[in-house]
Amino acid sequence: MFERQVYISGTMVPESQARISIFDSAVMLGDTATESTRTFGHHPFKLEEHIDRLYKSLKVMRIDPGMDATEMLRTTQNVLQANLQCYAPDQDCWIVHNISRGLSVPGSDPTLTSSGATVMIFTQYMCLRSWAQFYTDGCHAVTSMSRAVPTQSLDARIKNRSRLAYTLAESEVKLVDPLAQGVILDIHGNVSENKGGNIFVVSGGVLKTPTTANCLAGMSRSTALKLADGMGIPAVETILQPYDLATADELFFTSTPYCIMPATRFNGLPIGDGTVGPVTIRLLNAWSEMVGLDIVKQAQDQL
Template sequence: MTENLVYLNGEYVPANEAKISIFDGAISLGMTVTESTRTFAHQPFRLRDHLDRLFLSLKAARFDAGMTVEEMEQLTLEVWEKNRPNYDAGTDAWIVHNITPGQWVPSSGQKPPGSKPTVMIITLPLDLSYWADFYRVGCHAVTPFSRIQPAQSLDARIKNRSRFLYTLAESEVKLVDPMAQSLLLDTDGFLSENKGGNFFLVTNNRIRTPSTINCLNGISRQTIFLLAEKLNIPVEECQLLPYDVITADEAFFTSTPYCIMPATKFNGTIIGDGQVGPITKKLLAAWSHLVGIDILEQAQASRK
């Protein structure tokens, strides 16, 4: 067993010794652009797509990582290779990127001269046990009273670490049902996303999902588009209301760690027949086939 090393500003540091300044923009401004990638059988999944999204987020946030996307990709693979010996064959990893604008003088609101971005690359074991039951029985999606911020304020396509809103929203739904999963609405009442995932409905064999006007363009969301095309299932991006969830046949969330999390209840009402639906199951099977891992089985195994 070797030490878990993180990459921090050009150095490899043991994870529990990695420190950043209290004047870093992450803390003084809450300004961190982020990515989370996962591995399947120790192979990073769609890493370049995650990094391309990271660089788009940085461009929109108007700071950079001080390196090219190609350099970031090489570095990320190097970090993973350093830590990989710590992972047994059945355990996969999160690979997390956090990039901040670096030091920021709070009094003047300016960057000190020569300030460099803070770049962190972290690997962590992926524990899937929390989601294991949802694959079989589905989760309860609940709308919190907090609404997603409009794109005119902070575009949800910028994947950032300002998780105050999402965390509050998630805690609101847990007051209703301790196992509920948030399904946030936007300020016009349209469905947007979960605190860490996208949302999909299946109605009359058609898949529908909110457009990225009000949600992150999830890499898992893009994987659903790809798999649906292979399976000949039509997909539409559109505005959706709570009515559409209540009257849908199937519903599910998508996110990097769990891939697909079926939802069988919405605000206390059963969705479809209350079972995980056939199209959700087909997509999950196709995803497992794509990555050469039985996603459901891996989640079950992580509970032992």
């Protein structure tokens, strides 16, 4: 059987032989820029934009990946091509970039390395099972105990692999409800984001989402805003508080794998009439139409 191929710093290796050092700054420091792109019908979605965001993260992190964005795009397309045979026609995949500073050197300067950056690009099966039921039932959105890392300490727009804060927050909401999806607040009590997604409400016909002052500038977030614009749905980027979520007519998350994940409960309270709302459904349908694939069906076929 053909094995998936992984790109590591200039070479393609079978996934089972892909190795990095225990001294890599990815392991020692969580010092890694990252991107996760998905395919629709085997075609990458917004790959150029993901690579653009990656290079912005790398710039602010002062990591030199050893190639420019054009070469990164070409290399990524090669990785995808090398792996597409591993995915059935009705399956899609992740395309993941992890780029660390390289082999760390013990001592006082964490940016000192004894190698160039470690550039890792791989694909993985797009498993949608854990979100599939939420398209029709809606999920339970729950605020976590832990707050978001202040963007003044680590700019929320840097997409990085230091995931401890997100992991703790998500594990806290799972204590409340094992299927809950986390809503992380910032230190001011404003809604920031989910561990892997952005947050939207619909109130009085207006789509609202936090500004990127306290959350990642999600690709799916911008897609949802663009689709809304095209459909004449008014949208604003604004401060949202738990009150705004509890009193919204509709609530949903956006993220690369599931695109739009409706929520029908917030901290135990029903959202609107407790069913998936009409604006959410319109946006999901428009997204499916745009990518030529029934997003809900693809996920629910995996159940």
